[in-house]
Amino acid sequence: MSADLLARAFASTAGVLANVSDDQMELPTPCVSWTVRDLVNHIVGGTRHFAITAETGTAPSRSDTDHTAGDFKTEFREGAAPRGQGVQRRRSDGQADAAPLR
Numbered sequence: 156m157s158a159d160l161l162a163r164a165f166a167s168t169a170g171v172l173a174n175v176s177d178d179q180m181e182l183p184t185p186c187v188s189w190t191v192r193d194l195v196n197h198i199v200g201g202t203r204h205f206a207i208t209a210e211t212g213t214a215p216s217r218s219d220t221d222h223t224a225g226d227f228k229t230e231f232r233e234g235a236a237p238r239g240q241g242v243q244r245r246r247s248d249g250q251a252d253a254a255p256l257r
Contacts, residue, residue, distance in 0.1 A: 165235035168198060172228050180223055192223050199227050202234035 172195065180192040189197075199222040208214045222230055 165202070168202075169228070169232055169235065172198070172231055175228075177223075192221070195227055196220075196222050199231045199234065202231055206234040206236075 175191060175195060180190065180195070182191050183189075184191055184194050186194060200218060200220065203222075204215060204218075
């Protein structure tokens with residue numbers, strides 16, 4: 156996956172999360188047996204997990220944090236914009252180099 160494609164996916168997901176409100180957390184989703192809270196926690200937690208792994212090279216321990224208890228929209232944006240390296244992109248000369256996801 157290219158850094159550009161990943162950045163577009165993060166932007167699209169941030170747009171969806173921007174429209175999620177606290178009163179929707181217990182509603183069902185198209186994902187069988189998952190509430191909006193479950194899905195938001197999965198998305199935000201997964202993005203944070205990815206960011207930490209990309210920045211440090213080591214996957215963090217599993218977390219049962221309820222990201223919806225705080226500002227999950229900001230937390231997602233921060234996780235989707237790691238400052239580290241680890242995502243490869245192709246330069247115009249065909250060589251790969253690390254690309255920040257900002």
